[in-house]
Amino acid sequence: METGNTNIPSPLPSASGDTAEAILQNGNTSSPRPVEKSDRIQTVDLIRGFALLGILLMNIPGFGGADGFMYFNTLSGPHNTKDYMTMAVIFTFFDGTMRGLFSMIFGAGMVLFTMNKKELPGGPSVAEYYYRRLLWLVLFGLFNQYVLLWFGDILFFYGLMGMLLYAFRKSSPRFLWILGFVCIGIGVFKSMGPYNELRQTRIDYVSAKAAEKEKKKLTPEQEKALNAWPEIEKNNKPDSVRSAERIKEMRGSYAQVWNELLPGSAGYEIGYTYEGLWDILCMMFIGMALFKVGFFSNQVRGSTYLLTLLLGYGVGITLGYYFFKGISNNFLHLGAYLDSYRVPHNILYDFRRLLLCLGHTSLLMLVYRSKLVPWLMKALANVGQMAFTNYLVQSIICTFFFYGYGFGNYHKLSFHQLYYVVFAIWILQLIYSSIWLKYFRFGPFEWVWRSLTYWKKQPMKIENQKVASSGI
């Protein structure tokens, strides 16, 4: 039987039984009843599939148009348009949560992969496979970023961050929770620095302006402050000339698109790895902790899921809406925002999405248990089982649909229309994943990745079709 956990497969196909054993042993803190082996693993795939489809919700504006400009126009326009409402819903419910869920499941998969493998001193170890795998993942990330030209790739970072997780695979859930919150704390602390600096510039400007009004003689510092702020405000507004140029380049040839994206891509990979790693690490640690208590493997009581659902959505959605209003306010009226808020809404970011992630997961688990829509759950699990392929396929489809060397639809659709594309891709992925997994053990890119990791062509076809369809 294939474990279904293809994102982090076990090193040897024969060892797949171990992973199920591992969960049995490690996820027992609050599991009153034993659950079927296949059930447990399938729920991890289910959440991964959900997160994978969801991630396109957040990525599509990047693929589809000069997003800074689009956000600005939509947010500053009337609030009863389809675009505005779409944006409000997307930001309130999903912003950052899909990436968060994906990181959580990555952490969970890491525990699955390494757990309960016997390590003989001197012999080849799980660690070596694990690191080899991750190094390939980093290369796949570079491929996605610089060849497929998806400039918001995450595989690169997951590969690198995964290397830091290994040492914590045996840590207790409590310790992992602490680590997760420490990472959130560091992230908040780091984001406060630039905000305070910006705010100081604004304060200096306001006081200089007041002095000017009273016709006092200005000191050289005040003169400077008077010039500094308008410059910042100008840079904060989307530059229509620059936007037009970007649209032109993005509708151009492959080389044009490549050159247009290069500086941003390099800066993104450097900055997000070095400054932004907390964003990923916090969710990975929390994901490991949640997995260890059986939260992702359907081992928690129904009432617990219900409570986390209530808490997650109850508080998370409220915070989410408040957050959305806050950041759009920040985006549109930076000066006034700085005057009125000592602390930016951004510090809520991680707490909000953590709550929403818990809410999403609980909802999925409850639906799964209720057996209301088994066909949908199965389809989502299939998507999750070949998540790596599906992620890259999203890049391929979207770049071809939007960029100039494909169909050149860049910046032609309005914000809400972009989501028609998302729905189409979802349906496509739900269908082909199910069909593909009828005949093959894992997705095509998973197969490449796996073969590279073991440096040997891996068997791909399913000999006995009955085994495949019994995946659920």
Add this chain to the structure above:
Amino acid sequence: MASSPMEALTPADEYSIKSFSPQYFPETSRIESLDVIKGIALLLGLFVTVYAWGGFSDGMQYQLIGKGKGSQHIIFVALSFFLEGKMRGLISLVFGAGMILFMVRPHAGSPVHSAELMVRRNMWLILFGLFNALVFIWPQDILFHLGIMGLLLFPFCRMNTRGLIIAMVLVSLIGAGKNYWYFADDQKAYKKFLVVQDLEKKFSKDSAARMNTKDSLLFKKAQAGKLSVADSTANKKAADSLAKKAGDTLTRKQNDEKQAWEGTAKKFIYDGKADSANNKEIQANNYGKNWNYLLPQIKSRESVWFYRNGVWEFAAIMLLGMFLFKSGFFNGRFSQGQYLMMTVFGILLGLLCGWYRLHFLNVSILDYTVYVKTKAIPHTILWPFERAFLVFGIAAKIMWVIKTGLFKRITSVFADVGKLALTNYLLQSLFLSVFFYGYGMGYYGRVGQYKLYFLVAEICLTQIVFSVFWCRYFYTGPAEWLLRSLMYKKKIPFRRKENESSLNPEQSLKTVI
């Protein structure tokens, strides 16, 4: 599936050490040659890193290369040939080799698998590096990078020699390619600048033409011979407003392009003003101020430089170290004559590449604009190969010295320095930080070239004596002890017993060769 592909990749490590010893510091399985190389690199490397410590700015260094004469110039260039980047290289070489040694050496007394210890060690090393960079305020720390590289290249430990050397060459080629790429960017920037420059010329011509039309007020004044000095600013203003009307001004993008090249063109030029402003900041006698001022440099080294260049530089030499280790190079597999041949081969080719670099660097320094205009290839293109050849040559030279067995006393002294490499490295940072930065003694930018060398020589002497004495009484240095204790998650004994002594070069060499 019974047979794991791992076995297919496992090389026959017939030359790697496989001795077992139930100690945390299995000295019999230490390879002394690695310690010797590490010790030498650690001490000599300081002769070039001291420039950055002491405020001997890039501009000053370029000036010394381009316009310098006499012994100062000669010594500087010689050190650039033999030490710059190569001592860091030797440390990476030993680090790469040490990774395999770490994996094959049994960590007896600990139930933890080597791979697990390896991961922990590298993660702690990253933190040690952050400590060195952020507490001693040293932007060019290498521990941070070595720790990350240790994690990244960990999967290569089991690769065979052929795979390793192929990977090493590929990585070097990528490094060279990137250096070319950065130069091509400069060329592009220059081309854009030329376009903007032509445009500006055209604008000023047009503007002059407009000013000469008969209905221009200034023209009339000039005709009457009444044009005063005050009018020349008015003249300019009038010309500007006319140009604006005609749409004859540079766009923001064009202005940026112009400035971008103007900055690049100056990158090899000595800027005394910038230097003295920089010195003033670092001489400020406040730790917080020093820290805030140097923080961007630390960050940029750990992120941008590492992403663009560092990762390739470290990877190439570490892979070379793994390759050499698996070939038995560090275990004295080759004969004296063979080591001598390798020395000559490595150093000659390395110097040739070095000559290319320094020659064309010189041309760049004289006039970078002309260089960009006339040359197709940057001076840095052979840099990865220069490093690899020289690192290889110097390592072979050291191996030859060990092999001859003539200088046992001396090599064992360096081995002691190398055994305490981490401690010595951090002590260097501590001392130089206090000595040069404003929060300490504030000698930054106040010490001349020779005095810097003298200072380093004194440090080397101190570290040698310290290391030899320390190794008599302890198994390992304090920083090494801390790293190991953290790695094993328990306190490790590190005091030697009364009658035990490490000063037995004859015996330890026997175990090596």
